[in-house]
Amino acid sequence: MTREPDVNQELAAGHGLKPDEYQRILDLLGRTPTFTELGIFSAMWNEHCSYKSSKRWLRTLPTSGPQVIQGPGENAGVVDIGDGQAVIFKMESHNHPSYIEPYQGAATGVGGILRDVFTMGARPIAAMNALSFGDPSHPKTRSLVAGVVAGIGGYGNCFGVPTVGGEVRFHPAYNGNCLVNAFAAGLADTDSIFYSAASGVGTPVVYLGAKTGRDGVGGATMASAEFSDDAEKKRPTVQVGDPFTEKRLLEACLELMASGAVISIQDMGAAGLTCSAVEMGDKGNLGVELDLDRVPCREDGMTAYEMMLSESQERMLMVLKPAKEAEARAIFDKWDLDFAVVGHTIAEDRFLIKHGGETKADLPLKALSGTAPEYDRPWTETPPPPPLGPIPLTDPGEALTRLMGSPNFCSRAWVWRQYDHMVMADTVVRPGSDAAVVRVHGTRKALAFTSDVTPRYCKANPFEGGKQAVAEAYRNLSATGSRPLATTDNLNFGNPERPAIMGQFVRCVQGIGAACAALDMPIVSGNVSLYNETNGEAILPTPTIGAVGLMTSLDQIIPMAPGAGEVLVLLGVTRGHLGQSAYLWELRARAEGDAPPVDLDAERKAGELVRALKAQGLITAAHDLSDGGLAVAAAEMALAAGTGVTIEAHPALSPAEWFFGEDQARYLVACRPAATDAVLAAAGNAGVPARRVGATGGDTVALGASALPLVTLHEIHGTGFARMMGER
Amino acid sequence: MKARVYITLKNGVLDPQGAAIRHALGTLGFQGVEAVRQGKVIDLDLAETDRARAEASAKAMCEKLLANTIIENYRVEIL
Amino acid sequence: MKARVYITLKNGVLDPQGAAIRHALGTLGFQGVEAVRQGKVIDLDLAETDRARAEASAKAMCEKLLANTIIENYRVEIL
Amino acid sequence: MRTAVIVFPGSNCDRDMAVALTRATGRKTEMVWHKDTSLPRDTDMVALPGGFSFGDYLRCGAIAARAPIMRAVVDFANRGGLVLGVCNGFQILIEAGLLPGALMRNQTLKFVCSDVHLAVETTNSPFTSAYGNRRIITIPIAHHDGAYIADAGTLARLGDEDRVAFRYVDARGEPGPQANPNGSADNIAGVLSANRRVLGMMPHPERLADPALGGTDGALLFRSLVESHATV
Numbered sequence A: 001m002t003r004e005p006d007v008n009q010e011l012a013a014g015h016g017l018k019p020d021e022y023q024r025i026l027d028l029l030g031r032t033p034t035f036t037e038l039g040i041f042s043a044m045w046n047e048h049c050s051y052k053s054s055k056r057w058l059r060t061l062p063t064s065g066p067q068v069i070q071g072p073g074e075n076a077g078v079v080d081i082g083d084g085q086a087v088i089f090k091m092e093s094h095n096h097p098s099y100i101e102p103y104q105g106a107a108t109g110v111g112g113i114l115r116d117v118f119t120m121g122a123r124p125i126a127a128m129n130a131l132s133f134g135d136p137s138h139p140k141t142r143s144l145v146a147g148v149v150a151g152i153g154g155y156g157n158c159f160g161v162p163t164v165g166g167e168v169r170f171h172p173a174y175n176g177n178c179l180v181n182a183f184a185a186g187l188a189d190t191d192s193i194f195y196s197a198a199s200g201v202g203t204p205v206v207y208l209g210a211k212t213g214r215d216g217v218g219g220a221t222m223a224s225a226e227f228s229d230d231a232e233k234k235r236p237t238v239q240v241g242d243p244f245t246e247k248r249l250l251e252a253c254l255e256l257m258a259s260g261a262v263i264s265i266q267d268m269g270a271a272g273l274t275c276s277a278v279e280m281g282d283k284g285n286l287g288v289e290l291d292l293d294r295v296p297c298r299e300d301g302m303t304a305y306e307m308m309l310s311e312s313q314e315r316m317l318m319v320l321k322p323a324k325e326a327e328a329r330a331i332f333d334k335w336d337l338d339f340a341v342v343g344h345t346i347a348e349d350r351f352l353i354k355h356g357g358e359t360k361a362d363l364p365l366k367a368l369s370g371t372a373p374e375y376d377r378p379w380t381e382t383p384p385p386p387p388l389g390p391i392p393l394t395d396p397g398e399a400l401t402r403l404m405g406s407p408n409f410c411s412r413a414w415v416w417r418q419y420d421h422m423v424m425a426d427t428v429v430r431p432g433s434d435a436a437v438v439r440v441h442g443t444r445k446a447l448a449f450t451s452d453v454t455p456r457y458c459k460a461n462p463f464e465g466g467k468q469a470v471a472e473a474y475r476n477l478s479a480t481g482s483r484p485l486a487t488t489d490n491l492n493f494g495n496p497e498r499p500a501i502m503g504q505f506v507r508c509v510q511g512i513g514a515a516c517a518a519l520d521m522p523i524v525s526g527n528v529s530l531y532n533e534t535n536g537e538a539i540l541p542t543p544t545i546g547a548v549g550l551m552t553s554l555d556q557i558i559p560m561a562p563g564a565g566e567v568l569v570l571l572g573v574t575r576g577h578l579g580q581s582a583y584l585w586e587l588r589a590r591a592e593g594d595a596p597p598v599d600l601d602a603e604r605k606a607g608e609l610v611r612a613l614k615a616q617g618l619i620t621a622a623h624d625l626s627d628g629g630l631a632v633a634a635a636e637m638a639l640a641a642g643t644g645v646t647i648e649a650h651p652a653l654s655p656a657e658w659f660f661g662e663d664q665a666r667y668l669v670a671c672r673p674a675a676t677d678a679v680l681a682a683a684g685n686a687g688v689p690a691r692r693v694g695a696t697g698g699d700t701v702a703l704g705a706s707a708l709p710l711v712t713l714h715e716i717h718g719t720g721f722a723r724m725m726g727e728r
Numbered sequence B, C: 001m002k003a004r005v006y007i008t009l010k011n012g013v014l015d016p017q018g019a020a021i022r023h024a025l026g027t028l029g030f031q032g033v034e035a036v037r038q039g040k041v042i043d044l045d046l047a048e049t050d051r052a053r054a055e056a057s058a059k060a061m062c063e064k065l066l067a068n069t070i071i072e073n074y075r076v077e078i079l
Numbered sequence D: 001m002r003t004a005v006i007v008f009p010g011s012n013c014d015r016d017m018a019v020a021l022t023r024a025t026g027r028k029t030e031m032v033w034h035k036d037t038s039l040p041r042d043t044d045m046v047a048l049p050g051g052f053s054f055g056d057y058l059r060c061g062a063i064a065a066r067a068p069i070m071r072a073v074v075d076f077a078n079r080g081g082l083v084l085g086v087c088n089g090f091q092i093l094i095e096a097g098l099l100p101g102a103l104m105r106n107q108t109l110k111f112v113c114s115d116v117h118l119a120v121e122t123t124n125s126p127f128t129s130a131y132g133n134r135r136i137i138t139i140p141i142a143h144h145d146g147a148y149i150a151d152a153g154t155l156a157r158l159g160d161e162d163r164v165a166f167r168y169v170d171a172r173g174e175p176g177p178q179a180n181p182n183g184s185a186d187n188i189a190g191v192l193s194a195n196r197r198v199l200g201m202m203p204h205p206e207r208l209a210d211p212a213l214g215g216t217d218g219a220l221l222f223r224s225l226v227e228s229h230a231t232v
């Protein structure tokens, strides 16, 4: 066996441990750690696993409610959907790996989040992906888009989960750091949910799934380090995903869980064996002893250090009922997957790693996570953005044409056509609507899924931006007719050691917390990705919100497409807020003014009104307003329906303010003419301002005096993505 | 000029495809297949008649499109 | 013993992938790429130590699984 | 009618297919594991579902076509049994030699998931008889390797023997490149065996066989099977 390097402060620094953190290790152990131990500490104490910069703030989020069965802290959150069933979901980033190798990075991101969900005993039923890329004209952007989308499809399609939603945005702030946030949701019975806490002394710890290779050794450390231009050199650590193995792992795990053999289970993610074993022991107040000679390896001569840090995909760790070992082995044989007893639980608080007859690590297990550093990093308030300058006069029709064909507003069909969004035959509302709707198999119930954030707002005003991300998710869920249930988040920010960035983080989290509390959508899981910077240039603060809504009957679904000859009613207040609007950014590259303020009470009233209008049979269609305002919402409804719309001009507001203002808490709903008065009356009773703003029909989209043919819009919107990709 | 490009996975990079083929060969009764790695071969017909230039151009194609140099090696052969 | 198997499409069999690669090379500015055909190379590590037997066995693998002999040719090389 | 769905590792439309078959036949579908060597007794119809059997590694359907159960499926087909292969199932049928031609990577090189229009080219089969004069139908596709190719002789024979079951067309029923989602020869989306009792098709009829999912054109295929079985 090759001699291991001497451990000292310099080597610790190479592992991303700061001098005071290394000192903490020395104090804790009363001796110098071994090389393997150092690797274990570096994995456990990096930002990715320990949440050392964010924990303090995450604790402030609302995480409970009558619907919540399991909040943050497990592999995924668990939420009651009635009838003894639960939806289990989470979102997670794979930003840095995707920047380095877009296909595999994105693919393994999908693999990781699916594992988080089925580890809990749930069969995945829906996936989403929230993607942020650099400027479309940046030389790397197209290949990143192509690779990431192909990777997400390649993994999800093969695995067999419908990928039903997401977001794609482009902004130069992501030129050196794309974001790939993957969401997955699964379904389980509330009485058969599995957790990670081990129990029982001397119970076998079992390794399942794919073999261990040197994949991503050092990856957990990489995910928490800022990028520099030599990121390319870090490439050999790229992991390759194997969705075929993951699919078999899913089936084998669900079979095993059904057999009653599983005491606890934990997937192996970043620093796989280390984090999963520690987690199981820590939660169960037990020690763990591992014999690495028994770990199935793909490569020769792997060291303890490499095995403990390997990020090979498609692996699980389980604690099994001793009497069921043979049964469990048979299930894994059936699926041709590796199965090995690699250790057992012990009574003492120890994490004992043996390899080749030597003890490679002997650490206090609880202290590994329990004494992980936690920082209250200094932060500063975000200064107000530059004031809103004069608003350019652009013909509304022309402005709409430019917006609808732009990379940020054109149809995402180019993306979702590469995703199997119908497998499992329960996708009731497909991608392209406000939220996707997936039926709960074998029932008339359904779940709605959406993913939202407007990073421009978060940059200008992190608190309102954080609120807005949740509010928009709430709106998307409501516009499809579902009742928002709960939320997951993926908080993507720059370097938290910079007070300005930490300030963005703190304020966004506070905004998210306020909105989740007010809208009754507790956070049940989430993920933090920091250090998204290249050469000191941070991304826009991007706290992606994934949210799930429930419909107790498919009859509650509200389509986005109105019929012809219907009346359009705008719900909510329009003041003509153009600060940080798409109108200014997409048309003039100006990011000015404050982000739109979010009135959470108004959001709630408007959302409840939309659901009530549907329940009373008063509306035929609904769509929420978000960036791009009334004009974009009207155009999207027209495109969905294949029928024209007319929106009248506003007597007081300028065309820019009226058609393109981004005031929040608004919906555009359609109703039959005869129902108009009833809709307006119901809105009045609910305390939601409402006004008739137009009608459907014809073959143009008319904004006041300015009209453009629907076919033109259809063409521009439909081909925008392919044009951006250089395919047309 | 004809060029042949070989693209193979770098050492240590997981090859799920190769592993599945190996397994399938086992089920079909082929014993003693210890490892399988799958790669690509791409045959190019180039208008270029100069050998060195053809080779340089094929290599550029590998870098830009044909190979994923993060996980794959390539080799160009001028036939 | 190491064996390398080359699998290529038969002449006349349409190769959409090759065609698409050719097109993509064109868009990337590579001129004069007249034809592209894509095939596979499969590297086998065999326990067999006899050359002839290794070759026979690799060929049998091609016939039974590795190649679709309706549309593909194969060639085995013992290294 | 007794139906069976073969489950390969990596199959992922096996449940969807079973749901559609059970709904059409009113009888529970048997799920058969690929390592089995025989079909359940009295099976009337076998379905090879969509998905990524064996990860689609090597060639789509290649490894599955050599799984132990396939010997029984081939025997069953040779005895005149009804076999339906959808998507990956179609690829497996081809690799198993039960249908001619090959399925290659889509011309765009991209996976494509979308509704497509199909022309029902023949109602003279146990899979298509219920379509009657409904010639243009909508069914989703979801595949990466669906470009059907065959040599000229085979294509001519398929035409002469009325063995093209479905073709990709546009909304007006016109075939042509604008309606071809993957580069298939002659826009072929599904083909029948010589005895017309084996059908392979890339589109997924099981995905549009339930009004809640936005259409029921796929259900007619399953109804055809049930009706033709009842009249035997």
Ligand SMILES: Nc1ncnc2c1ncn2[C@@H]1O[C@H](COP(=O)(O)OP(=O)(O)O)[C@@H](O)[C@H]1O
Pocket (backbone or CB within 6 Å): A128, A129, A130, A131, A163, A164, A165, A166, A167, A168, A412, A415, A416, A419, A430, A431, A432, A433, A434, A435, A436, A451, A452, A476, A626
């Ligand atoms: N990466 C993606 N994958 C799948 N669907 C996507 C993706 N990006 C966007 N979509 C879908 O496109 C539609 C429009 O997206 P977006 O403009 O972000 O919606 P909204 O403004 O309603 O939040 C939504 O249905 C969304 O789910």
Ligand SMILES: [Mg+2]
Pocket (backbone or CB within 6 Å): A433, A434, A435, A476, A624, A626
């Ligand atoms: Mg929306």
